[in-house]
Amino acid sequence: MTTAATFRGVTKAYKHFTLDHIDFDLPSGQVMGLIGPNGAGKSTSIRILMGLVQQDAGEVSVLGHAMPEGQVAAKSDIGYMSDDLRLYGGVSLQWHMDFIASIYPAWNAAYAADLLRRFDLKADQKIKGMSHGQRVKAALLLVLARMPKLLILDEPTTGLDPVARQEVLAAFMDVMQDEERTILFSSHNTQDVEQLADNVMFIDRGQVVASDEKESFLDRWRRIRLEVPEGRAVPAIEGVETVQASGHMSVLTTSAFHAGLPALCEAAGTRVLGVEYMTLEEIFLSNISASRGRTVQ
């Protein structure tokens, strides 16, 4: 397996926040979703990845180039978009398309024209006359039509209405047809990540809380509803992340579910009322909750 990007022991300290020894690999041809609450360190990680912020310690490699030293070579093959990126308001989308086409030899004019049509954008319209959704789609068009090997998207769907959001996600799905392309996108919208990602990394308070394939998360995590009779306790099961008790009823989440787990609960004297799949959002929240609980302990 080749990797498009790697983080090794990456640390960046600010006055009130520290990105703390981040390690991860972004496999080539895969889509990785970076999920975390606001201020978790997603944007800082992405800016380090782009060479825009220099790490205090650790090694970063993107498309085979050490960052930030190799950022020019790396960024030649990266399409970057973030929710705080704006285009020049006083000129048209066509001006931007010509500008980007003059920089990136791989610019695909036919694809750009197709995206223009699909996104319902007008090339001769000035950016300042566009709605927020149109501006996001215009920026995305500029990123996609340059045919980058690596797409880095920082909160790309923030502030979009449902229609625009679906159009943007559909464009990502098209990109994913190309198995050579790698995508890293951050979001606090877990639905987007669940729809697109192959791999998921949860980040909170500057630390990686969990990282795995999305399907593995969905397979391993379950919510188990138990009735715990008087004199009995919630069984000590490996992989239990959170436990919520209310009277005789307890709800536990586990990150290591297997078919024999309900039987183990029954054997411990509790009654299994239900075993439920969890959404990625629920898994994310449990992870954050468990992580913060562990931190407190």
Added chain:
Amino acid sequence: MNMFMVKKLVAKDWYFNRHILIAYTVGGLAALTLMFSGSEAASAIGSIMVVTAIIAFGCHLVMGTVVAERKNQTLPFVMSLPVTITDYTVAKMVANLTTFVVPWLLISFALMQFIKGTDSAPNGLIPVFTIMLVEMFIAYLVMLTVALISESEGWTIVSMVVMNTCFSLVFMGLGRIDGIGNFQNEPEAHWTPEVFTALGIEVAIIAALIAATFYFQNRKTEFL
């Protein structure tokens, strides 16, 4: 350095500033015409307008190309391109200085020609005006340096206020220097050692400002 991208960014800024470049050049030349139209009142108004045109053009350029890029959040777009902080800084310096220098040189040249060709202003003013025109270039460079290093609208405005205040102080100060001020009303220009010393100090300040810009920009560990 990625010269290909530096050229692209310079061309972009030239394109974005082409209208204000033309407007201020025309405005400056119109002010010069007024300055030497013969009437005393028109001369006073024209001279104020010439100074205002050059200073305002500098402020407009710095605010439009550096401060607005951060304020309007177009900086992430630029920095997503294959450029480093150094490439960005070189492009901003080249684009700004070349754009500023065109009307500044044109107006300076026209001013000198007007002084030489008119009886209403003595040629003895030429060395003083030369020093003052370079001082205006320095004032512009200070604003540009502060804008690039501080990335702050507030500090850039402070630098504008300070440099505009300095303009009057420098002009008054020059008038009191022997070898400069005492020749202002002479019919011929006197290029005294004091004039060359003042110009030499100005050139040194320009070099120091450019060096400081690159020094502090290259020390930055984050740029967004």
